[in-house]
Amino acid sequence: MKAHIQQLLEQAIVSLQSQNILPEDIQPRIVIDRTKDKSHGDFANNLALMLAKPAKQNPRALAELITQHLPASDLVSKTEIAGPGFINFFINPNFLEKQIDNAFSDTRLNVELTATPQTVVIDYSSPNLAKEMHVGHLRSTIIGDSVTRTLEFQGHRVIRQNHVGDWGTQFGMLLAYMEELRAKGEEINKNLANLEVFYRAAKGRFDESETFANRARDLVVALQSGDQQCLTLWKEFKDISIAHCQAAYERLGVSLTVDDVRGESAYNKDLAVVVSDLDAKGLLKESQGAKCVFLDSFKNKDGEPLPVIIQKKDGGFLYATSDLAAMRYRQNTLGADRVLYFVDARQGLHFQQVFEVARIAGFVKPETSLEHMPFGTVMGEDGKPFKTRAGSTPKLSDLLTEAEERAYELVKEKNQDMSEGELRHIASVVGISSVKYADLSKNRTSDYTFSFNSMLSFEGNTAPYLLYAYTRVSSIFNKAGIEIDSITAPVSLTEEKEIDLANKLIQFNEIISQVAKQGMPHVLCSYLFELAGLFSSFYEACPILSAETESQKLSRLKLAALTAKTLKQGLSLLGINTLERM
Ligand code: ARG
Numbered sequence: 001m002k003a004h005i006q007q008l009l010e011q012a013i014v015s016l017q018s019q020n021i022l023p024e025d026i027q028p029r030i031v032i033d034r035t036k037d038k039s040h041g042d043f044a045n046n047l048a049l050m051l052a053k054p055a056k057q058n059p060r061a062l063a064e065l066i067t068q069h070l071p072a073s074d075l076v077s078k079t080e081i082a083g084p085g086f087i088n089f090f091i092n093p094n095f096l097e098k099q100i101d102n103a104f105s106d107t108r109l110n111v112e113l114t115a116t117p118q119t120v121v122i123d124y125s126s127p128n129l130a131k132e133m134h135v136g137h138l139r140s141t142i143i144g145d146s147v148t149r150t151l152e153f154q155g156h157r158v159i160r161q162n163h164v165g166d167w168g169t170q171f172g173m174l175l176a177y178m179e180e181l182r183a184k185g186e187e188i189n190k191n192l193a194n195l196e197v198f199y200r201a202a203k204g205r206f207d208e209s210e211t212f213a214n215r216a217r218d219l220v221v222a223l224q225s226g227d228q229q230c231l232t233l234w235k236e237f238k239d240i241s242i243a244h245c246q247a248a249y250e251r252l253g254v255s256l257t258v259d260d261v262r263g264e265s266a267y268n269k270d271l272a273v274v275v276s277d278l279d280a281k282g283l284l285k286e287s288q289g290a291k292c293v294f295l296d297s298f299k300n301k302d303g304e305p306l307p308v309i310i311q312k313k314d315g316g317f318l319y320a321t322s323d324l325a326a327m328r329y330r331q332n333t334l335g336a337d338r339v340l341y342f343v344d345a346r347q348g349l350h351f352q353q354v355f356e357v358a359r360i361a362g363f364v365k366p367e368t369s370l371e372h373m374p375f376g377t378v379m380g381e382d383g384k385p386f387k388t389r390a391g392s393t394p395k396l397s398d399l400l401t402e403a404e405e406r407a408y409e410l411v412k413e414k415n416q417d418m419s420e421g422e423l424r425h426i427a428s429v430v431g432i433s434s435v436k437y438a439d440l441s442k443n444r445t446s447d448y449t450f451s452f453n454s455m456l457s458f459e460g461n462t463a464p465y466l467l468y469a470y471t472r473v474s475s476i477f478n479k480a481g482i483e484i485d486s487i488t489a490p491v492s493l494t495e496e497k498e499i500d501l502a503n504k505l506i507q508f509n510e511i512i513s514q515v516a517k518q519g520m521p522h523v524l525c526s527y528l529f530e531l532a533g534l535f536s537s538f539y540e541a542c543p544i545l546s547a548e549t550e551s552q553k554l555s556r557l558k559l560a561a562l563t564a565k566t567l568k569q570g571l572s573l574l575g576i577n578t579l580e581r582m
Contacts, residue, residue: 001503002032004075005043005089012069013047021065022055034496041080041088042499048085059085075503093493099506100491104562109569111509113155118337121159121330122148125249125256126343128165129241129263130174132195133248134393135386135450136344139375142439142575144342145254146521147373149573154516159334162256163326164245164263166238172220175233176212177202179219192240196395224268238263248396252432253575267325271317274324275310278361289313293357298349308353323354327370328363338369340519345374345445373519376447378439386450404431406452410464411582426582430456430464433576437463440574441525461529463576466567469532470578472539473564476557480545484561489554497538498559504534505562508570521574528570535563 009030016022028050035044048063055062063085070079077092103110124144127137152158177198178188192198205212223230242261249256275291278284284291285307292307300306310321330336341351351372358364380386388394408427415423438455441462442448458464477484493499504527511527514520544560547553568578 001091005032006030008070008073009047011071012066015069016065026054035088040082041090043089045087048087063087093499096499096502096506097491097493100502100562104558109508109565111512117155117157119157119335120151121161121334121336121339123161123163124342126163127245129238130170131199133245133396135378135396135399137396138378138439140342141254142436143375143444143521146440146574147519148255149575150512150515153573160256160260162261164261166263167265169220171223171234172216173202173206174237175219175230176216177205178233178237195241195244251400264322267322270325271321274321278310281361283361295353295356297356298353308357320354324358324363327358331364331368336368341372343372345376348372348374375444379447379449381449381451400432400435403435403452404428406456407431410456426579429577429579430467433463436576440521443522444520461525466528466532467579467582470564470567471580471582473535473560474580476544476560484564487554487558487561489551491555491558495542497541501534501538501559504531505566508566524570524574528567531563531566
C-alpha cells in the first residue's frame with residue numbers, strides 16, 4: 001500500500017514539474033507513514049512540507065496542488081489535508097475485498113493471460129558438451145527456466161533452445177582420445193562416466209604427445225568435412241554428454257528436454273551461407289586474411305571500428321558465425337517475436353555485436369526483440385570466483401549432493417521421529433531448492449556469493465524460510481480440518497494487518513508481468529519473501545481459528561488460503577516444489 005501511494009505521489013510530482021509548478025531538478029524521498037489515529041485516514045505524508053521551500057509555495061497550498069494532481073486510484077477512497085500541510089490517505093477496503101474474493105475463486109489467482117501472445121525463444125543453459133556441467137551453468141539454467149515458466153504462465157508460446165557447444169577444436173582432442181582407448185580395447189562408456197576426468201586425460205595426451213596432437217587436428221578437419229566415422233564417434237560422445245546434462249536438469253527440476261537441444265553443430269551447414277549472404281550485402285571486409293564485418297558503433301580506444309570476425313583466415317568459422325545462423329533460424333523457422341539469451345555478462349559485447357550484424361544484414365525483422373539477459377558471476381566466500389578447495393571449478397552434481405546432505409542434517413535435527421524415506425525426500429527438496437533459490441533471489445546482473453550456510457538458513461530470504469512458511473499456512477487448514485478451496489464466505493478487512501496482507505496479495509499479477517518483461521526472477525523472490533513476512537505479522541495480530549465470530553474466522557481463513565496458493569504458485573514459477581511438512 002505504501003508503495004502504491006508513493007507511486008501516486010511520484011506521478012503528481014512529475015505532472016507538477018511538467019507544468020513548471022515544481023522545479024525540474026527535485027527528486028524528493030517520499031516517506032509514507034501510517035497514521036496513529038484512524039480518523040486521520042490510514043496513511044500520511046509530509047511531501048508538501050518538504051517541498052514548500054524549493055517550490056517557493058505555502059505548504060498547505062502545495063498540498064492542495066499535489067492532491068489535485070494525484071492520479072485516480074481504486075485503492076484510495078479519499079485524501080485530506082491536515083495541520084500545516086500533511087496529506088492523509090484513506091484506503092478503500094471494499095476494493096481490496098473484492099479483489100481478494102476474485103483472486104481466491106480464480107485458478108490463475110487473478111494473473112492475467114496476455115492479450116498479445118508472442119512466440120518467445122529462450123536460449124538457456126547452453127553448456128559446452130566437452131566438459132561436465134559446473135557451477136557456472138547454474139545461473140543460466142535456473143534463471144532461464146524460471147523466466148520460461150513465467151512467460152508460459154502468461155500464455156506466451158515459449159520455445160526452449162539449448163544452444164550447447166558441441167562443435168569446434170576441442171572435439172578433435174576428445175575423438176583422438178576415444179580412438180586411442182578403443183584401440184586399447186577399453187570400454188568408452190565407462191571412461192565417459194566422468195567427463196571431467198576424461199577431458200583432463202585427453203588434454204594430458206594432447207599436451208604430452210605431438211603425434212596425438214596431430215591426430216587431434218586431423219580429426220577436427222575430418223569431422224568438419226563430414227567424415228562418417230568421425231561423426232559416429234562424435235555423436236557417441238555427444239549423446240553421453242547430453243545424458244549427463246539431462247540428469248542434472250532432472251535433479252534440478254529444470255524443464256529442458258533432449259528435444260530442446262539445438263547446438264552449434266546444428267548450424268554447421270548454414271555457416272557458409274551466412275558468409276555468402278553477408279558478402280552479397282556488401283558487409284564483409286577482409287582484414288589480415290579474415291572476413292569481418294566492421295560496425296560503426298563499436299570502436300576501440302583509438303577510435304577505430306572493431307571487427308566482428310565471421311570467418312578466419314584458415315576458413316574456420318567462429319562462435320559469432322553460428323550465433324548469426326541461429327538467429328536466422330529462430331526468426332524464420334521458429335517465428336520468434338522475442339529472443340532471450342540467458343548468458344554470462346562477460347559475453348555482453350559479443351551479443352551487442354551479433355545483434356547489430358543480424359539487424360543490418362536483415363537476418364531478423366526490425367520488430368523482433370533480441371535481448372541479452374546477462375548475469376553476474378558466482379563467487380566464493382573468499383570474494384573470488386567460486387572454486388573447490390583443490391582450486392578447480394566445482395561440479396554441479398557435487399554441489400547438489402552436498403546441499404542435499406547438509407539439508408538432511410538440518411531436517412533430521414528438527415524431526416527426530418520422521419522415517420528415513422521421508423527425511424531423504426524432504427532433504428532433497430530443501431537442498432536443491434536452496435541452491436536454486438539462492439541464485440534466483442539475487443539480482444540477476446550482480447555477482448553473488450555461494451554459501452551453503454546462508455542458503456540453507458531458515459531465516460531471511462531463503463528457500464527453507466519460504467518452504468517452512470508455506471507448511472505453516474497449510475497446517476492451519478489441516479488443524480481446522482478445512483479444505484483450502486472450500487471457503488465461500490466473503491472476505492472482510494478491518495484490521496491493519498489484514499489490509500496489509502490483502503494489499504500484497506493483489507500485487508501478484510504486477511510482479512509476474514515484471515518478471516516476464518525484465519527476465520528478473522529475484523523480483524518474484526522478494527515479493528514472496530515479503531508476503532510470507534506480512535502473513536506472519538497478520539497471524540500474530542489476528543487470531544484465525546479462535547476469531548471472535550464465525551464470519552471473521554472464515555474471512556481470515558480465506559486470506560490464509562490465498563497466501564498459501566500464492567506462495568505455491570509463485571514458488572512453482574521459480575521451479576520450486578512446496579512441501580506439506582518439513
Ligand atoms: N556455450 C556457450 C558458453 O558456454 C554459451 C552459449 C550461449 N548461447 C548462445 N547462443 N551463444 O559460453
